[in-house]
Amino acid sequence: MRKLTGIFLSVFMVVILLAGCAGNKNNEPVSTESNVNPNASDSSSGSETNVYPEIGLSKDEKVTLKMGFWEAGSGRIWMDLAVKKFTEKYPNVKFDITSTPTLSTILEPKIAAGDDNDMFDLFVPNFSAVGQLERLADIGKLEPQDELWDRELPGETGKTLRSVISDDAYDSALSLGFTARVPIAGYTAGLFYDQKLFDEKGWNKSPSTWDEFVALLDQIKADGIIPITFPGVYAGYLTDYVFNTIQFSLAKANGSFDSYIQNFRSFTGAQLVTTENKDAWNRLYEFGKKDYFPAGVAALNHTQSQMQVLQHKAALVSTGDWVGNEMKESTPEGFTWGFMAIPATNDADQTIFVNSGVGDTAFVIWKNKPDLNKQWAKEFILSLYDFEIQESIASEAGAYPSRLDYGDDAARIAKLQPTQAAVMEYATKHNVQYISYRREFGLTSPESGQADKLLSELITAAATGKKDPSSVLEEAEKLKQIAIEKDRPKK
Numbered sequence: 001m002r003k004l005t006g007i008f009l010s011v012f013m014v015v016i017l018l019a020g021c022a023g024n025k026n027n028e029p030v031s032t033e034s035n036v037n038p039n040a041s042d043s044s045s046g047s048e049t050n051v052y053p054e055i056g057l058s059k060d061e062k063v064t065l066k067m068g069f070w071e072a073g074s075g076r077i078w079m080d081l082a083v084k085k086f087t088e089k090y091p092n093v094k095f096d097i098t099s100t101p102t103l104s105t106i107l108e109p110k111i112a113a114g115d116d117n118d119m120f121d122l123f124v125p126n127f128s129a130v131g132q133l134e135r136l137a138d139i140g141k142l143e144p145q146d147e148l149w150d151r152e153l154p155g156e157t158g159k160t161l162r163s164v165i166s167d168d169a170y171d172s173a174l175s176l177g178f179t180a181r182v183p184i185a186g187y188t189a190g191l192f193y194d195q196k197l198f199d200e201k202g203w204n205k206s207p208s209t210w211d212e213f214v215a216l217l218d219q220i221k222a223d224g225i226i227p228i229t230f231p232g233v234y235a236g237y238l239t240d241y242v243f244n245t246i247q248f249s250l251a252k253a254n255g256s257f258d259s260y261i262q263n264f265r266s267f268t269g270a271q272l273v274t275t276e277n278k279d280a281w282n283r284l285y286e287f288g289k290k291d292y293f294p295a296g297v298a299a300l301n302h303t304q305s306q307m308q309v310l311q312h313k314a315a316l317v318s319t320g321d322w323v324g325n326e327m328k329e330s331t332p333e334g335f336t337w338g339f340m341a342i343p344a345t346n347d348a349d350q351t352i353f354v355n356s357g358v359g360d361t362a363f364v365i366w367k368n369k370p371d372l373n374k375q376w377a378k379e380f381i382l383s384l385y386d387f388e389i390q391e392s393i394a395s396e397a398g399a400y401p402s403r404l405d406y407g408d409d410a411a412r413i414a415k416l417q418p419t420q421a422a423v424m425e426y427a428t429k430h431n432v433q434y435i436s437y438r439r440e441f442g443l444t445s446p447e448s449g450q451a452d453k454l455l456s457e458l459i460t461a462a463a464t465g466k467k468d469p470s471s472v473l474e475e476a477e478k479l480k481q482i483a484i485e486k487d488r489p490k491k
Contacts, residue, residue: 052090054154055379063376064094067363068123070103073326074185074361074397082389086380093376104128111136116368122377125181125364131449133364134442137176143365143374145381146179153385161385164403169358172438177489181362184384185399188423188434189241189320189355191228195338195422197312205338206429208348217292220315228287229305229314232298235459237305238284240437242318242342245353246280248435249344252351266440267484272455272477280344281462281469288465298460303327310335320357324419325398339422341432349431354423356434361399391415441489448483451476 050059069079076099083095098106103126110119111132125133136142149162149170161182162170169183198205201223207213217227230238251260260276263269271277287293294300294314306327308314317323324337341354365377383389390401395415407413416424426432454476461467 057090057372057375057379059090059092061372062092062094063372064096065121065373065377065380066119067095067097068103068107068120069097069099070124070126071099071101072126073320073322074393074399075325077396078389078392081392082380082384082386085386085389086383089383090376090379093380108132111141116366119366119368121369121373122363122365122381124362131442131444133180134176134444136364137178137180137442138444141367142176142180143367143369143377144178144180145182145365145378148182148378148382149179151382154383155386161382164385164405166358166402166404168356168436168438169402172358172436173362175438175440176442181364182381183358183362183402184381185361185390185393185397185402187320187322187357187399188420189357190318190339190341190423191242191316192319192321192323192419192422193309193316193338193340194312195336196334197315198338203315206340206426207343208430209343209346209350211346213343217287217290221290221292225312226294226308226314227292228316228318229294229300229308230297230318230463231300231302231305232460232463233301235298235456235463237302238318238463239455239459241320241355243280243284244437245355245435246283246342246344247274247276248353248433249342249351250276250279252353252433253345253347261435265438267443267488270477271480271484272451272473278470278473281458281473284459285462285465285467285469288463291465293463295464297463316340321400321417321419321423322398324417325396337419337422339419339426341426341430343430351431351433353433353435354427356436358402358436358438361393361402387412394420441487443480443483443487445483445486447479448487451479451483454479 051057052059069076079097079099083097087093087095098120100106103124105128107120107123107125108127108129125136127133149165150160153159153161153164165173165183169186173179173182193205195205197203201220203219204212204216207216220227228238248257248261251257260274263274264271294305294308297305300308302319303326305314306317306319306323307330309317310327310330310332321339324331341352343350343352363377363381365374365381367374369377385403387403387406390403390406391412393399393401394406394412395417398417398419400420454472458467458469458472462469
């Protein structure tokens with residue numbers, strides 16, 4: 001019971017942190033009026049009696065929804081369950097699913113072709129082109145889903161979708177100016193490792209200060225093992241999941257966090273050349289000069305870098321909490337994933353920021369589709385908040401369910417995978433604050449893409465000790481500011 005209570009408190013901490021420092025506005029009183037689909041028909045007139053009463057859609061009109069599903073490290077077991085439950089409840093609806101880990105290679109040609117009939121009705125917006133989601137929103141290609149917030153969850157009278165979603169996730173969903181997608185699941189990211197190996201080596205599994213963290217890396221290197229690995233092919237794993245959080249920790253430590261995060265969200269000042277961000281990049285560069293990262297890291301993909309940790313060639317890998325699910329077929333017996341983030345200062349009580357993707361899993365709906373298809377697509381999206389599906393997201397996909405009330409039931413907590421449990425354990429030992437990289441608007445101008453390319457190339461160059469970040473950050477900052485001026489919404 002004591003262990004169970006500890007796990008519950010950990011989940012409660014994660015939920016509170018994800019809800020944001022401003023307080024949870026989700027628990028506002030819910031209207032007692034009926035809150036069914038606003039498109040529902042009034043069947044009492046007798047004009048259409050063969051309808052589903054809870055949503056007002058016809059039982060006779062057959063619909064096939066074409067879905068594009070990004071089958072990444074989380075797999076598709078939870079999605080298969082969701083489709084099965086939905087079609088059993090609404091047998092007139094069928095799904096034509098394209099499921100692949102390389103969905104972007106299918107999505108982008110379809111978008112370029114401009115054939116609405118061939119396009120998916122709903123899909124996970126997985127793009128390789130930076131700013132593609134924002135571009136589609138700007139040109140009116142995505143169906144608004146705002147109406148779903150006030151809808152009651154299926155089978156849960158008086159409980160709206162908005163009431164079970166954190167403020168940060170809600171704000172992220174509206175960051176394009178309207179609700180283009182609603183969050184179904186998220187992730188946390190940082191440095192993952194084998195707890196058994198750390199125990200055998202006597203390594204510090206939970207450094208509380210910057211000096212302790214650096215001492216850990218020195219000890220690992222002295223033992224002949226690569227301290228940190230990451231996928232150079234997707235180099236953003238190192239910055240987005242680990243080093244980019246340092247700037248927020250430093251801002252918190254010097255008392256400027258509120259203004260710093262406001263600038264970050266709304267692009268009101270310097271973005272890349274702040275003292276805090278330059279400090280974070282310089283630390284990465286210093287690690288590169290100390291050979292803390294693998295030789296040939298530029299050629300590693302995500303599974304190869306994760307395999308280095310499974311094979312004890314590297315001690316820590318920068319990735320997300322889906323790693324346990326993604327690598328389960330290759331995980332040796334006795335291997336237990338652990339988690340840590342980087343403490344940025346030498347204050348043992350400092351706030352340690354952890355990257356959190358509050359809306360990482362979500363669907364968008366293509367606007368130029370028949371109204372009936374879009375209505376059914378929205379009903380399906382709403383159905384994904386069913387607790388059985390949210391539990392499958394936790395147990396099978398290894399992701400964090402989006403529902404704030406997920407942790408209200410100890411049985412649901414027990415279904416979290418070990419990687420999520422490791423993150424929660426870390427949160428009980430440190431003053432952790434989860435943060436997403438959401439912005440109030442997107443940058444779609446070419447200059448932003450040029451800046452991102454410079455930064456992407458800089459990661460491996462700095463991590464191998466070959467390139468001082470300073471000049472590249474200055475160049476990229478100029479490009480970003482041009483993009484910000486072009487892309488800022490006009491009042």
